[in-house]
Amino acid sequence: MNEEEEKYxxxxxxxxxxxxxxxxxVNRLTxxxxxxxxxxxxxxxxxxxxxxxxxxxxxxxWDTAGEERFDSLSSFYCRNSGCELILYDITDRxxxxxxxxxxxxxxxxNEDSFVILIGTKLDLIEETSKLRKVTLxxxxxxxxxxxxxxxxxxxxxxxxxxxxxxxxxxxxxxxSQKNEIxxxxxxxxxxxxxxxxxxKKKNCC
Amino acid sequence: xxxxxxxxLLSDTIKKELFDKIIKEEGFLHKNRFQxxxxxxxxxxxxMNEIYESLVYCKNxxxxxxxxxxxxxxxxxxxxxxxxxxxxxxxxxxAYSSYNxxxxxxxxxxxxxxxxxxxxxxxxxxxxxxxxxxxxxxxxFLMQKYSLQNLYHQKLPLLSESITFIRDQASKYFxxxxxxxxxxxGQVFFHGIIMDCLITCFSHLFPLKTSLFILDLIFLxxxxxxxxxxxxxxxxxxxxxxxxxFPPPKNEIQWSQFNSRLLSKFKFFFPERIIIFLRIFYPxxxxxxxxxxxxxxxxxxxxxxxxLMQEQVQTPNKNQNQNQNQKSKIKIQKENQNQKQNQNQNKKQNQKSKxNQNQKQNQIKNKNQNQKSKxxxxIxNQNQIxxxIQNQNQKQNQNQKQNQNQKQNQKQNQIxxxIQNQNQIxNQNQIQNQNQNQNQNQNxNQNQNQKQNQIxNQNQNQIQNQNQNQNQNQNQNQNQNQNQNQNQNQNQNKNQNQNQNQNQNQIQNQIQNQKQKQNQIxNQNQIxNQNxNQxxxxxxxxxxxxxxxxxxxxxxxxxxxxxxxxEKNLN
Numbered sequence: 001m002n003e004e005e006e007k008y009x010x011x012x013x014x015x016x017x018x019x020x021x022x023x024x025x026v027n028r029l030t031x032x033x034x035x036x037x038x039x040x041x042x043x044x045x046x047x048x049x050x051x052x053x054x055x056x057x058x059x060x061x062w063d064t065a066g067e068e069r070f071d072s073l074s075s076f077y078c079r080n081s082g083c084e085l086i087l088y089d090i091t092d093r094x095x096x097x098x099x100x101x102x103x104x105x106x107x108x109x110n111e112d113s114f115v116i117l118i119g120t121k122l123d124l125i126e127e128t129s130k131l132r133k134v135t136l137x138x139x140x141x142x143x144x145x146x147x148x149x150x151x152x153x154x155x156x157x158x159x160x161x162x163x164x165x166x167x168x169x170x171x172x173x174x175x176s177q178k179n180e181i182x183x184x185x186x187x188x189x190x191x192x193x194x195x196x197x198x199x200k201k202k203n204c205c
Numbered sequence: 206x207x208x209x210x211x212x213x214l215l216s217d218t219i220k221k222e223l224f225d226k227i228i229k230e231e232g233f234l235h236k237n238r239f240q241x242x243x244x245x246x247x248x249x250x251x252x253m254n255e256i257y258e259s260l261v262y263c264k265n266x267x268x269x270x271x272x273x274x275x276x277x278x279x280x281x282x283x284x285x286x287x288x289x290x291x292x293x294x295x296x297x298x299x300a301y302s303s304y305n306x307x308x309x310x311x312x313x314x315x316x317x318x319x320x321x322x323x324x325x326x327x328x329x330x331x332x333x334x335x336x337x338x339x340x341x342x343x344x345x346f347l348m349q350k351y352s353l354q355n356l357y358h359q360k361l362p363l364l365s366e367s368i369t370f371i372r373d374q375a376s377k378y379f380x381x382x383x384x385x386x387x388x389x390x391g392q393v394f395f396h397g398i399i400m401d402c403l404i405t406c407f408s409h410l411f412p413l414k415t416s417l418f419i420l421d422l423i424f425l426x427x428x429x430x431x432x433x434x435x436x437x438x439x440x441x442x443x444x445x446x447x448x449x450x451f452p453p454p455k456n457e458i459q460w461s462q463f464n465s466r467l468l469s470k471f472k473f474f475f476p477e478r479i480i481i482f483l484r485i486f487y488p489x490x491x492x493x494x495x496x497x498x499x500x501x502x503x504x505x506x507x508x509x510x511x512x513l514m515q516e517q518v519q520t521p522n523k524n525q526n527q528n529q530n531q532k533s534k535i536k537i538q539k540e541n542q543n544q545k546q547n548q549n550q551n552k553k554q555n556q557k558s559k560x561n562q563n564q565k566q567n568q569i570k571n572k573n574q575n576q577k578s579k580x581x582x583x584i585x586n587q588n589q590i591x592x593x594i595q596n597q598n599q600k601q602n603q604n605q606k607q608n609q610n611q612k613q614n615q616k617q618n619q620i621x622x623x624i625q626n627q628n629q630i631x632n633q634n635q636i637q638n639q640n641q642n643q644n645q646n647q648n649x650n651q652n653q654n655q656k657q658n659q660i661x662n663q664n665q666n667q668i669q670n671q672n673q674n675q676n677q678n679q680n681q682n683q684n685q686n687q688n689q690n691q692n693q694n695q696n697q698n699k700n701q702n703q704n705q706n707q708n709q710n711q712i713q714n715q716i717q718n719q720k721q722k723q724n725q726i727x728n729q730n731q732i733x734n735q736n737x738n739q740x741x742x743x744x745x746x747x748x749x750x751x752x753x754x755x756x757x758x759x760x761x762x763x764x765x766x767x768x769x770x771x772e773k774n775l776n
Contacts, residue, residue: 007456008457008458018274018312019270019274043393045390046458046461060456060458065312069312069359069361076392076393
């Protein structure tokens, strides 16, 4: 309906159980701050710029509600998303075992979207390693199984945040280059087709 | 054992008193509110507290979630007394998740219960134990009695239904919003904000004043409070979208900017806005304890109301009935009043003519009684009376039909006739008894006068019943889906029947007294009074009927889908 609606270069959507640190990660990315946010019930939007090799891009970041019961309602948030960040809390085993329901949502996203699995709250481990409930290897294995990239981060200390953001940007640029090539090929193909169509019509006449 | 306080038993006047206490005195943060809420749930027996005590120390799957969520409530007022509130909140939520296994725990419950905990903290007189007990049972009251628990069930079916309902209604009422409701980021935005409001009972995004006001409405038993408040929210959104200095948002970032702008607007006159919508949805005396719009004499409210009316007039094609009803309400009322007056006049005339007829008939009957044997004459007289009654009823019905200009189907007539017959059988029995008494007392003339009056009364009652049935039939034909209204009709009919029974009982008692005294003059006076009373009651009944007709027309389009889906589940 809204043809005037402006679209950003990339739609990033954050998924994960409640209280794994989705909103905190958004705050760290966009404002560089760390604070304890209120729970998210619907979805909130924010944006961040990415300086690519040739030009500057603007990404929109969608933060969703983690509550399991809101899942069925919120699956349409995933429409047109190009990048999914799936989060779990490395000090909370449940948040890791529940991950599959978020991977199931990927069917609603773009075909060429890419997924990054993220273990959060790394800073808690640095103090006492007893708190860790999900090992690094488990996380990597899960990411491999699901054909996605993997990070362990801390929004509090900012550990791996920059690396994460650059990965997102790199993957986006690669994707868009592929798309451009595809787009050109499609255009060429279309021209040939239209040309042949015209010829046929002439023959018919 | 378990006493449950049924708020429905309270009369409207008491409700109005409560409401006045809450809103008119001392603004919205009146301390009586919490006492009133408590009075709603008399759950304070010791054994009930034991249930709570036993549940507090149960741990279940929701424990860690509750612990996390209860820390996250950042409402400004709660910050001051934070630590004690968080502890209480955790305990209450944990106990409730074990108690009500259907819901367990769901985000949103923490907002509602923190509001309740805060309410009692603020009061200051109670120990934390007492507070927790009360909040626990008050929460249970909200969930069970007012069926809010359906919003929190595992897969939230009611929530998504409610949201689609609100979206449909909003696109009807606010056509400008339509493109934003069904597509793009706007849809996500609406979805999010309405879901938030529903699931937290408006206690998350709104200031304390508004949240408490909406809880008041729910506790006072106003039906569909949450849905109507959501529509009020949509009206606010529309204003903010199209009448502020900012252009409508075009992408998600502009939407989130819009969101923060909108949140700042929530401070202003939102309760009043809800009242406007409640008035639109419940235009007549259905919620009589509710203050009229004039109660809020702020200019802004009057402006909003006027604007809403204009908007509905601007889209006449789709909402013709609604608009006509809302706009020409006053005119219709006047017309109805005139009609009622005419009807009453006609009825009085009919009654006079009836009484004359009855006198003549009875004279004839007396002769017949003297001539024929007693047993046979009784039966024959009864038959005659029956026939006469039928004739009278038919005449009256015809008159009333003409007056009311109602189109009646043949089926309806058949049903009416059946009902007439049933009533007549009842009348026969009564008359038989009366005749026996007559023979015993040998005061035939006096009693016959009484009989005449009784017959008249019964006829009137019959007519009332017929009218009710007519209305019911018409309603059923017109609005099969409007269960709510039918229920209301049925309730009203019950009341009316009660009144009729009362009248009949009064009459019978009076007749007994009359027999004892055997004073003709007193009898006549009393009977006249009775007739007057009945005429008055008839007037009232007719007014009610008219209101209901209006009500039906008015609600037809508003509520169709809504009634199907939500009526059973929401209050």
